[in-house]
Amino acid sequence: MSRGRPGKLIAAPDARGLQYFWAFWAKGKVARREDGERGERGERVSRSRWLPNQHGAWAMLAVPFLAGTFLGHPRWVHLPLLAAWLLGYLAVYHAQQWLRLTRISRNPKAPRRHVRPALVFGSAGAAVGLALSVSHPWLLLAAACAAPFVAVNSLYAYANRERSLLNGVAAVIPACGMLLVALRLGGGSWGAGVAPALACLLYFGGTVPYVKTMIRERNSAAYRRGSVAYHAAALVAASLLNPWLAAPFTLYLLRASLLPGRGLKVGVVGAVEVLCSLVLLGVVVGVF
Template identity: 70%
Template sequence: MSIPRRWIPNQHGAWAMLAVPYLAGVLTGSPTWIQLPLFVAWLLGYCAVFHAEQRVRLRRASRNPRAAARHTRPALVLGTATAALGLVLLVAEPWLGVAAALMAPFLAVNVHYARRNRERALVNGLVAVVPACGMLLVALRLGGGTVAQGLAPAAACLLYFAGTVPYVKTMIRERRSAAYRKGSVAYHAVALVAAALLNPWLAVPFAVYLARAAVLPGRGLRVPVVGAVEVGCSLLLLGFLVGVYG
């Protein structure tokens, strides 16, 4: 299936959150063929949900009915493709249905915020992080690992990606908010301690994250630069997770 370019969500920060926990699960276990269709279904599902949420949001927020309508077709096509691939995966690994069910409440919260046109709310961003990091456990188990084996690296992912939510706000939408900046730094200081308790080596990347949360806000960095820094931070996390837990 060829996906039109306009169907691909422009939420650039989401792609690292979708990919890094999944890759950490694959690379800390034993890679297997079924992880590939899982990743395709994961990305298709994200795109489908994005368009569904935009349709829900714009039906209430926009006076132009075409604004919401343009998301209908991609939501249906991508959702159908996700369901079809998901059915194949369920036949091969029925327990994936349990994983999907566990993610559903978080999706419901995201839809609720979209309906209220509050997608940028701090809580909504934090809620979205949880199932993304949970994908590490799914990918790892498909590769022969156990949930217990994946708890520590999944927790490290959660600590990092939860921190990106307030941090990115201090760089863009809340760049003039001293309260957000202090809150972001405080969170990253706590995350550094928590990561070190998971494994002392994880203190290295989390010290970098704390430094960037303390130093970069207020420097007027352009959005592409902010994004590039986060890509680098995400790859740093992936490297340490594979090195420590692989």
């Protein structure tokens, strides 16, 4: 105790009490920061449960569709077609994840997380697609042509072999076929879309082994040789479709030959693929 004014005693500060106070204050500050981080993390998890973390798939979905749209005559009807296309992809993705997790996960909640997104996206996509098919019945035939490839992807998902090369190719084919659908909806002919659709197929088919050489199979010499061999053959085939395609496909061959083994980050790999996809879109629209 210490003496202040005459007749009054003032308690001296208690060192232990100050320690408790600062510890309590610091703990509260850390807790508030953790709550904020947890909230942001929860929002990211919530979004990821609805939107798949497959950045390469978006380029594969968009480029053939946009190429077909611009090769024909862009119309307002392309907007609901794009909506139906993307909603259908999202519905199929979640349905396939439900199939996969139902078989391999011990946590019953894991597959259930995909039920609501599959139903919501599927219902919305079906509504838009059926409305379009009233005025364009041939779209039902296009959907039927894509169904076998969706079935193959679903079987691979059920077997938990989504990273298989054949599964990747089965996903690429209907995506590139959307060029024909968008072109026909814009007033173009089926025949005019065959060559540009094949050009898209040659490129996106090559991304399946190439991306593996950059990430999952980056230490596999066999995968690297196979990827380079494919891109060399694709260069020849693309040149036969149109000589101007030799330029972008030479670029794709160089990236398949030179980039694997350099330890590039996933973000850099993705940025390179976005650039290559944009080059393909520009050349296809420009030369066909």
